[in-house]
Amino acid sequence: MKFLNLFLLAIPVSIFFHLADSSPILAFLTACLSIIPLSGYMGKATEEIAIYVGPSIGGLLNATFGNAAELIITLFALKSGLVEVVKASITGSIIGNLLLVLGLSMLLGGFKFKTQKFNRAAAGMHTSMLLLAVTGLIIPAVFLNNHSNPAAEPLSLGVAAVLILIYLLSLLFSLHTHKDVFRPSQEHSGTPQWTRLKALLILLAATIFVVIESEFLVSGIEPVVNTLGISELFIGVIIIPIIGNAAEHTTSVMMALKNKMEISLEIAIGSSTQIALFVAPLLVFIGYLSGHPIDLLFTSYELVVIILGTVITAIISMDGRSNWLEGAQLLASYVIMAIAFLFV
Amino acid sequence: MKFLNLFLLAIPVSIFFHLADSSPILAFLTACLSIIPLSGYMGKATEEIAIYVGPSIGGLLNATFGNAAELIITLFALKSGLVEVVKASITGSIIGNLLLVLGLSMLLGGFKFKTQKFNRAAAGMHTSMLLLAVTGLIIPAVFLNNHSNPAAEPLSLGVAAVLILIYLLSLLFSLHTHKDVFRPSQEHSGTPQWTRLKALLILLAATIFVVIESEFLVSGIEPVVNTLGISELFIGVIIIPIIGNAAEHTTSVMMALKNKMEISLEIAIGSSTQIALFVAPLLVFIGYLSGHPIDLLFTSYELVVIILGTVITAIISMDGRSNWLEGAQLLASYVIMAIAFLFV
């Protein structure tokens, strides 16, 4: 993870390009680069604080702020009225975590270990959670064909409420009533490496910079679309999720290389579930309250990749074993989808 | 189950409202209430008779008349030309049994027992049966986009014939060649509680009243739609299946509370399968012969909820274990679907 720190150098550069107002595309690119280590520091600092406050509140902290960097980027996109980018990045986070992160982890882990095993019960729990989330994301789009339908807002709010409720119940389940099923997640707690103060200060600094860079990134989207000919959809589905999750990707792969596939799985599938059950509904509520309404009516492209990504991951993780070919299959699915999003 | 007997008082009230011809809505509501215990008595009496005639013919009886109350309601709806209500109630029975009944059973059972186990082989058998049924319900709608297609009738009849054939083969399988796989179902036979005559008389009386109340219910649908603004689709998908299956719901939950999750599963998934493989095709044939034709072309809303309901149930039941969160997930899926049907 240490080489990612190099990207911190992109922070001053992006600020320069933004202030100089000469090249929004370079500001966009450097902002992208800088967010990679920043989101990593946000995650690491949250985990450290979580250790100090104990497993229950700590688990809650991790669960709530695990995707904070991404939430900040999407909030800025929402504020700028880039509703489609927001929904695309939700889609992209889900398939990115399921196919790219898990695929890379299984592939590289599989090069080192012939077969890697993990707890089927935990995998099954994640999978059924994901399916429920997918149900919540599919139903509104299928029932109301277009956004101008007056029922789009109340239906989205209703579905969002159910999804958040289930998310809270799942926290109760994994942190309280059935915490033994998710034992492996405690492994990456252990003893803190930072002092309480250091963790808080780093979290604060990283968050401030993420906010700044997110604004640069979002204000660079339109110039990038106009100049480079990349679609908003592609930026939302492929680029933003890769940036926002890069740090987690690294951790997941490192765990796979240590033969702790269980933790890789939890990071990848858990992060997808969190996006679908917590971040997406939260955006609906924030959008509604802040006057930048966003509904849950995804495009048919998005629905198809979410469904396929979920089903493939479910089938591959269901047997509690993985190998390099399964990793390659997940990656191939991701590449096929990415190519298709390029051509839309 | 005993408190449901109170609803029997709704019988005279519904008759009064119907004869008075003043309030079709109140007649509808009281008819709904009265059908709840009546369908329970039909089911109970059928089971009692099944014990007297021995396991083979008894199993056949249970399998054929298990959803008799619902069949009667839908036949009256069909006679009144409410074809969409009939198809909606088929959809609703499938998702109601899979998500509402099974969800409630797993939730309440899971509050009492941390993890409940059941036979994976039987669950797998039910699931693949369900998938086949779903195939039969999806294919006609996808291949023929609209009902005015002249092929809608012959295709529906052909598919219905295949589905009923497979249903008969599945009876041969579970009652004859592989009866040991479904052993648990024998547990709720045991010794009869009623005499043969009592069982027959109760079956007769309950059936007569169900017929009467079904007519009240069906003739109340139009006034309810016009006055209360609830759609026919919602009545068909949500209300009718809840009434028609209420007694079974109670039994399924009670079995879960006794930690007999296997029987809960059999009631819930078995009932869905029966609706899809036997009741739906039977309605196609009866409709064809009686001059009130009904095809198997479901709406895209119905198809999506049937598919999602089946896949979620398959994934959740595949590991042979359940807990309260899985129950909550099934219920949440049902609630999301119900909200969506409200807004269509």
Next chain:
Amino acid sequence: MKFLNLFLLAIPVSIFFHLADSSPILAFLTACLSIIPLSGYMGKATEEIAIYVGPSIGGLLNATFGNAAELIITLFALKSGLVEVVKASITGSIIGNLLLVLGLSMLLGGFKFKTQKFNRAAAGMHTSMLLLAVTGLIIPAVFLNNHSNPAAEPLSLGVAAVLILIYLLSLLFSLHTHKDVFRPSQEHSGTPQWTRLKALLILLAATIFVVIESEFLVSGIEPVVNTLGISELFIGVIIIPIIGNAAEHTTSVMMALKNKMEISLEIAIGSSTQIALFVAPLLVFIGYLSGHPIDLLFTSYELVVIILGTVITAIISMDGRSNWLEGAQLLASYVIMAIAFLFV
């Protein structure tokens, strides 16, 4: 398998009808019949040669030429501009192998043995491969609604490249890094029954006749469509795959009757995977290079049957056991689909 040799008599008859130029329909029918044993000899000869050249190259040979007869027929169809027939026969081969071949094997094997077991790991590997293939076939059609979209060609080529790459990786996996997972496949190697020369000569002769008969078959499609009123779609989805795979069907059923369900499964699912990951992408490349372009945009009918066929097979094979009812379920799904294709 020996009685299939009788169909070799159809070779001279088909040549006569073709040269006489009087009855293209009879030429079509006799060509169909003659291809059944010929494709069987191609497969058998390939297997024999594979034994001589050793497991690695032999496995490669089997994997590459396993569906050679079908590839030849579709190449002729492609040359004649029957692009829809080609895509329909890809669809038909996939569902034919999954539902018809596997269904028949499980049904007949299940009549003889109450429960048949097979290796879940291998079944799971095939299933996830199949899902990936299905992803590659679904994505282009969903993202680009119609063939006139200029992106249809580059997207199809890109997806085809990814699919072939994964196919090659899967060969590396099953023949090299994880060959122990697929142990059963070695069982039908054993000692060769033919000499090297005999095998080569038979392969050569069978291939030449398949080429000739394929031309007769393809040139008879139009007259058959015009005279008998069967659609091109039906010929492509149902008739061509049955002819092209008849020999494999026989082998698969025979293995099931010997209680070697593992080999049946490998033949059926493996053949489907090969069609989707190797034959279909190869056709895209050959079509592109030869100026008879073909894209991967399947119709919604085809997508639905491919998806349903894959999911049903996945669910049924996931528990590592089969019985006659599961076979009947697969067959029933096939029959429902075939009826639907008749009516389109």
